[in-house]
Amino acid sequence: MAASPKISVIASLLLAAALAGCSRPAEKTEDIRPVRVIKLVGSDVDVNAEFSGEVRARVESRLGFRVGGKIISRKVDVGTLVRKGQVLMQLDPQDLQLSQAQALANLRAAETNRDLAKAELARYQELRSKSFVSQTVLDSKESTYKAAQATVDAQQAMYRGQSNQAAYSALLSDTDGVVTSVDAEIGQVVSPGTPVVRVAKSGEKEIVIGIPEDKVDTLRQVPDVQVRLWADPDHSVAGRIREISPVADPSTRTYTFKVAIPDSLAEAKLGMTAVVQFASRTATPQIKVPLTALFYEKSASSVWVVENGVVRLVPVTIGGVAGNDIILAGGVQAGQTVVTAGVNLLKPGQKVTILGDDLGMAPAAGAQK
Incomplete structure (x- = not known):
């Protein structure tokens, strides 16, 4: 025999009442926000970068040969300690020595011509003293001698120049130091002035x-x-x-x-x-906080100060910018703890918990590593 609809409704109501009696009211959880903080310190360091x-x-010389040629030997390596005047590299001196020999031969020829002109001048001076020749002839011989002497002077200068050129085939260190770079090797042909060795004084x-x-x-x-x-x-x-x-x-x-x-x-x-x-x-200590510590509301700047686990909104006066930090000219003092992350999620009197071990000194402005 089927149950009446009235009995079914009553049974459903009794079951619902029993279930409601067994359930407990949900417990209300307290809203505690995790935040990062710093402890304010006063510092007179204006720039800390x-x-x-x-x-x-301080002195590092890039040395090169004064003449061109082919490198035939290298006397140093990177890291070699060298003394002033020590040979670093050597060029093939054969062509330079031949040029020096040619200059010497030209000098000897010029000296021979000068000696001949000098002897001839002496003879004509004696003849002139006896009135055997005119003054014009004597003046001509004097001019010939002076020209020969000038040629000797020119050839001497050329010979000294070629001697220097031959000496330049050896690259010498101009200071005491250490070789920091070698930029040429044996067999390489270099032009005058090309840096081949670097020496740090x-x-x-x-x-x-x-x-x-x-x-x-x-x-x-x-x-x-x-x-x-x-x-x-x-x-x-x-x-x-x-x-x-x-x-x-x-x-x-x-x-x-x-x-x-x-x-x-x-x-x-x-x-x-x-x-x-x-x-x-x-002149006076400054308090600096990261830009993330500022809370803006109605065109006013404030920071959240943590006291006994509860935050309090404190208006501050901004004194300037130092790198990525803000200088606070008023409103807070050294020793207070200020929130640096999550400032937009807080409300006055809210309890907070500090994340990690971040309670420390404010970082210096503009620090870079």
Whole structure:
């Protein structure tokens, strides 16, 4: 016998009531936002920029032969320590020696003609003293002698020049130093002046770095320049800006700065990587925060300050820009903790949790590595 519709409705209501009695009300979860923060510090460092560069010799000569010819010997390799006057390369001297011999022969011939003219002049002077010849004839002999002497002088100069040319077949180091590059090999024919060996002079060294064009004017005025080697990062010494290129490098579009380093940095070897740090000081300490820490609302700038795990919106006054950081001129003070990420998702009085171990000091403006 089928159940009546009324009994079915009552059973459904009883079942629904039983199920409702078994379910519990959902618990409300508290909204706690994860954020990244920094602890504000006051610093009088106005510029704090770092650039990597290479240790080079202050004087590096690209040496070449004064004459052309074929290289027949090479006396040095890259890294060879050389002394002033030491032979680096040698050209085939045969043609130069033949030219020298020819110049010597011409000089001897000129000297013979001069001696003959001199002897003839002496004889005509004696004849003139006895009135056997006229003064005109004597003047002609004097002119012949002077011309012969001039020819001798010219041939002597030519001979000395050819002697120098023969000596130039040997390429000598003009300073004490180390060979940093060899650009020619035995058997190669080179023209006069072609660089074949590069020698770095011993003594003063410098660090060469490239500076972006937007920082050149700022960094050229920085008085505090510190230098440290990548191989010894804990040891730094004072450097000095020695030279600033007036023209940007065509490939990198950066300006070359040459920073002189003291002799006390004896461990600096040619080709080593070094870091140059620029820093200047302000009259009063400044507080800087990343641009991401600012919260904009109704044309006003504020930051979220974390106190006892709860955030509070604090209006601030912007004093300027330092690289990727903002200088805060008022509203906050050193020691406070400020949110740097997620500022647009917060509301006053909201509880937050700090992500990772990010509670630290504000980064220096414009730091580059």
